[in-house]
Amino acid sequence: MGRIPQISYASTAPDLSDNSRYDFFSRVVPSDTYQAQAMVDIVRALKWNYVSTLASEGSYGESGVEAFIQKSREDGGVCIAQSVKIPREPKPGEFDKIIRRLLETSNARGIVIFANEDDIRRVLQAARKANQTGHFFWMGSDSWGSKIAPVLHLEEVAEGAVTVLPKRMSVRGEEAEAVCEHDSAGELVEREAPPSEPAFPPPPLGPSLLSSASSVFSTCPLTSSGIPAPPTLPASDRERIGQDSAYEQEGKVQFVIDAVYAMGHALHAMHRDLCPGRVGLCPRMDPVDGTQLLKYIRSVNFSGIAGNPVTFNENGDAPGRYDIYQYQLRNGSAEYKVIGSWTDHLHLRMERMLWPGSGQQLPRSICSLPCQPGERKKTVKGMPCCWHCEPCTGYQYQVDRYTCKTCPYDMRPTENRTGCRPIPIIKLEWASPWAVLPLFLAIVGIAATLFVVVTFMRYNDTPIVKASGRELSYVLLAGIFLCYATTFLMIAEPDLGTCSLRRIFLGLGMSISYAALLTKTNRIYRIFEQGKRSVSAPRFISPASQLAITFSLISLQLLGICVWFVVDPSHSVVDFQDQRTLDPRFARGVLKCDISDLSLICLLGYSMLLMVTCTVYAIKTRGVPETFNEAKPIGFTMYTTCIVWLAFIPIFFGTSQSADKLYIQTTTLTVSVSLSASVSLGMLYMPKVYIILFHPEQNVPKRKRSLKAVVTAATMSNKFTQKGSFRPNGEAKSELCENLEAPGECLAPPYSLWTCPGPAPFLGRPPPKPGHVGGPGEPQAAG
Structure with a gap:
C-alpha cells in the first residue's frame, strides 16, 4: 500500500489483521475473528454442538467460516457436520444441491452462514422449495445483519434466524x-x-x-x-x-465518521509533537512519514460518534462490539429484534427469543441425543460431539459421562444406575413357608419325645422299661430331643450365640443317638457271639460300661467341636455371593453362620460314621429273632435313616447354585435330622409305650435262665421256626437278661431283651424240667 496508512470503515475480513501483509492497514470496524467468536458463543449458549457452515466463495465468506471453525475447535464443544461453499458463479440447481447436502446430516439443524445477500436469499428459496421450512435454523453474519432484502417474501423460511451486526447507531x-x-x-x-x-x-x-x-x-x-x-x-x-x-440512514455512517476522526486525532497528535506552536505544516511533517503517522493512528483513543471508545490493537483492529438480532414473526408482521450483545463476552436474553413452532423452547442441533441416566458415552472417532450411548450393565453404575464402574461387593446399582445402594440382607424367617414344615416336625417330635420320657419315668420300674435298658434309653431320648431342638437353632437369626450353639448341637444330637444305638447293637452282637463259644458273659456289658462306652464316643464329637472353636471362632457373616443374581434388582445378601459346606460335612461326618457302623452291626445281628431283642428294630431304624440321608446329600449339594439355596438347604437339613430322630423314636419306643399303656398284661416278669440257656434257646428257635415259640407264654423263647449285675426276675416280652433285676444268674446249663433227673455231672434243678 505504498507505506501510506489507511483506515477502513467497512472491511472486516480476518486476513486484514495480518501485519506481515497489511501492516499499514487499520479499521474502525471489528475483524470477523471477533464475529466468529461471538457466533461460537451464541451456538454454545443455544446448546448446539453440531452445526454446518455455508460460505460464499471469496475472501469474506471463506475467511469467516475458517475463523468460526478455528474458534469452535479452540473452545471445544462444537463440531462441524459439513462445511459447504457456494460457488462464485453457481450453476442452475446448485442451491437445491446444497440443501440436499445439508440434509444428509439432518441432526445439524443449525446453519452458520457467511454469505452475500444474494446467496442468502437463494439458499432460503431452495430450502422453501425442498419443503424444509422450519427445519433449519440460520445464524447469519454481519452481511445478513438486519437487512430486509435477503428475507423479503421469505419470512417463514427465515423465521428464527439469529444474526450479528457490529454495534452502531444512526447519527x-x-x-x-x-x-x-x-x-x-x-x-x-x-x-x-x-x-x-x-x-x-x-x-x-x-x-x-x-x-x-x-x-x-x-x-x-x-x-x-x-x-x-x-x-x-x-x-x-x-x-x-x-x-x-x-429517510433511513445507511448503517456504516457511524464508522465513516469514526474513521475520519481517527485520522484527524492522529494528525493532530503528530502535529502537536512535531510542530509545536506552529500553524500549518512544518518541515518535519512535509512530507508526512507514513510509519510515524501509523504509530499515532494506533495510539488514538477517543469517544466516537456513538459514544464508544475508538481504539486500535497491535493489528490495527477495533474492539469487537456486536448487537445480536433475531428475525421474528409476530401477529403476521416480521421484524429484527435485538436479543443481546457481545463485547468480549456474550450477553443473550433468552426470554426474548422466539422459535418457529416451539415458542421459547430451544431447538436442537446436536449430533447425538443426550444419554439417559445409567448410560455412558462412547465417542465417535474424530467427532467428539457424536457418540453412542452404551448402558451400564450388571452391577455397574455410571461414574461420569464416559465411565461405568462396578459397585462394591455389598452394594448394587440404583434404579437409574447413577449410584450404588446397599444390597438387602435376608435370613430364613419364622413365618417363611420354608420354615413351616421343619418347625411342625420339630414341635411334634419334641412333644412325642417328652411324652415317651414322661411315660418311661412313670413306668420306670416296670419290666418293659427295664428290659429296654433304661440308662441307654434315656441317653438315646436325649439325643432325639436335641435333633428336634436343632431345628429352632437353624431358623433363629444368626448371631454369635446362635452360631456357636449350631456348631455344638447340630452334630451332637445325632452323635448321642447313634452312639447309644451303636453301643446297644455292639452289645447284642458280642453277647450272642460269646454265647456260641462259651458260657461266660462278655466283658463291658453292664449298664455302667455301656454308659462309659457311649459317652466316650460322644466325647470325640465334643473334642472335635472344641478344636474347631479354637481354630476358627464362631461368628455370623453376610454372604453376598449366594444370591448374586444376574439381575442386580434381585440380589440379596444372606445372613448366615460361618459354616461352609465342607465344615458341615466334617460336622456331620462323625455322626454318619457312627450311623454306618451301627448299620453294620444291625446287619450282623439280623439273624437274632426280633421277638428276643431290639436288634431288628434297630436294624430297620438304621436302614431307614440311611435312606433319608442318601436322599439328603443330592438335594443339599445339588442346590448350591440355586437362588433359594439358603431356604432349600436349611429346610433339607432340618427335615432330614427330624426324620432321622422320628424314625428312631417311632421304631424303638412307640411300640414299648403302646404295650405299657394299652397292653399292661404283657408288661409282667418272667423267670430267669442262664446266658447259655438263653443263647441256645435263641439259636434253636431261629433254626426251627420263624416265630421262635416252642412253649406257651414265650417260655420257649430265649430270655436274655440285660442286667447281669443283680439277681431277680427277668422279662421276656415278644420283642425285647431280657433284663434281670436280681443277682447274677447261673451261667451254666439251663435247669432241667420238673421231674427230670439230670445226667452225670449235670446239676439238679432247685426246688
Missing part, C-alpha cells in the same frame, strides 16, 4: 441535517447546513481538515450507479432530510 437528524435542492439544471444537489447548526463538532485541526468529507456524508439519495436520483420532490421543490423524515 441524529439534528446533527446531520442537510438540505437537498435542485440546481438550475434540475439536478438534486446538497446544500450545507446553516452555520448555526454544524453537522459535526469542529475538527481538531480546523474546518479545512474535514472539508473533503462533505461528499462522504451526503444524505442526498443516489442511484445504484452513484448518480443522483431523479427529482421526486414535493411542490416546494425542496426535500428536507431530518429527524422527522422517513
Whole structure:
C-alpha cells in the first residue's frame, strides 16, 4: 500500500489483521475473528454442538467460516457436520444441491452462514422449495445483519434466524441535517447546513481538515450507479432530510465518521509533537512519514460518534462490539429484534427469543441425543460431539459421562444406575413357608419325645422299661430331643450365640443317638457271639460300661467341636455371593453362620460314621429273632435313616447354585435330622409305650435262665421256626437278661431283651424240667 496508512470503515475480513501483509492497514470496524467468536458463543449458549457452515466463495465468506471453525475447535464443544461453499458463479440447481447436502446430516439443524445477500436469499428459496421450512435454523453474519432484502417474501423460511451486526447507531437528524435542492439544471444537489447548526463538532485541526468529507456524508439519495436520483420532490421543490423524515440512514455512517476522526486525532497528535506552536505544516511533517503517522493512528483513543471508545490493537483492529438480532414473526408482521450483545463476552436474553413452532423452547442441533441416566458415552472417532450411548450393565453404575464402574461387593446399582445402594440382607424367617414344615416336625417330635420320657419315668420300674435298658434309653431320648431342638437353632437369626450353639448341637444330637444305638447293637452282637463259644458273659456289658462306652464316643464329637472353636471362632457373616443374581434388582445378601459346606460335612461326618457302623452291626445281628431283642428294630431304624440321608446329600449339594439355596438347604437339613430322630423314636419306643399303656398284661416278669440257656434257646428257635415259640407264654423263647449285675426276675416280652433285676444268674446249663433227673455231672434243678 505504498507505506501510506489507511483506515477502513467497512472491511472486516480476518486476513486484514495480518501485519506481515497489511501492516499499514487499520479499521474502525471489528475483524470477523471477533464475529466468529461471538457466533461460537451464541451456538454454545443455544446448546448446539453440531452445526454446518455455508460460505460464499471469496475472501469474506471463506475467511469467516475458517475463523468460526478455528474458534469452535479452540473452545471445544462444537463440531462441524459439513462445511459447504457456494460457488462464485453457481450453476442452475446448485442451491437445491446444497440443501440436499445439508440434509444428509439432518441432526445439524443449525446453519452458520457467511454469505452475500444474494446467496442468502437463494439458499432460503431452495430450502422453501425442498419443503424444509422450519427445519433449519440460520445464524447469519454481519452481511445478513438486519437487512430486509435477503428475507423479503421469505419470512417463514427465515423465521428464527439469529444474526450479528457490529454495534452502531444512526447519527441524529439534528446533527446531520442537510438540505437537498435542485440546481438550475434540475439536478438534486446538497446544500450545507446553516452555520448555526454544524453537522459535526469542529475538527481538531480546523474546518479545512474535514472539508473533503462533505461528499462522504451526503444524505442526498443516489442511484445504484452513484448518480443522483431523479427529482421526486414535493411542490416546494425542496426535500428536507431530518429527524422527522422517513429517510433511513445507511448503517456504516457511524464508522465513516469514526474513521475520519481517527485520522484527524492522529494528525493532530503528530502535529502537536512535531510542530509545536506552529500553524500549518512544518518541515518535519512535509512530507508526512507514513510509519510515524501509523504509530499515532494506533495510539488514538477517543469517544466516537456513538459514544464508544475508538481504539486500535497491535493489528490495527477495533474492539469487537456486536448487537445480536433475531428475525421474528409476530401477529403476521416480521421484524429484527435485538436479543443481546457481545463485547468480549456474550450477553443473550433468552426470554426474548422466539422459535418457529416451539415458542421459547430451544431447538436442537446436536449430533447425538443426550444419554439417559445409567448410560455412558462412547465417542465417535474424530467427532467428539457424536457418540453412542452404551448402558451400564450388571452391577455397574455410571461414574461420569464416559465411565461405568462396578459397585462394591455389598452394594448394587440404583434404579437409574447413577449410584450404588446397599444390597438387602435376608435370613430364613419364622413365618417363611420354608420354615413351616421343619418347625411342625420339630414341635411334634419334641412333644412325642417328652411324652415317651414322661411315660418311661412313670413306668420306670416296670419290666418293659427295664428290659429296654433304661440308662441307654434315656441317653438315646436325649439325643432325639436335641435333633428336634436343632431345628429352632437353624431358623433363629444368626448371631454369635446362635452360631456357636449350631456348631455344638447340630452334630451332637445325632452323635448321642447313634452312639447309644451303636453301643446297644455292639452289645447284642458280642453277647450272642460269646454265647456260641462259651458260657461266660462278655466283658463291658453292664449298664455302667455301656454308659462309659457311649459317652466316650460322644466325647470325640465334643473334642472335635472344641478344636474347631479354637481354630476358627464362631461368628455370623453376610454372604453376598449366594444370591448374586444376574439381575442386580434381585440380589440379596444372606445372613448366615460361618459354616461352609465342607465344615458341615466334617460336622456331620462323625455322626454318619457312627450311623454306618451301627448299620453294620444291625446287619450282623439280623439273624437274632426280633421277638428276643431290639436288634431288628434297630436294624430297620438304621436302614431307614440311611435312606433319608442318601436322599439328603443330592438335594443339599445339588442346590448350591440355586437362588433359594439358603431356604432349600436349611429346610433339607432340618427335615432330614427330624426324620432321622422320628424314625428312631417311632421304631424303638412307640411300640414299648403302646404295650405299657394299652397292653399292661404283657408288661409282667418272667423267670430267669442262664446266658447259655438263653443263647441256645435263641439259636434253636431261629433254626426251627420263624416265630421262635416252642412253649406257651414265650417260655420257649430265649430270655436274655440285660442286667447281669443283680439277681431277680427277668422279662421276656415278644420283642425285647431280657433284663434281670436280681443277682447274677447261673451261667451254666439251663435247669432241667420238673421231674427230670439230670445226667452225670449235670446239676439238679432247685426246688
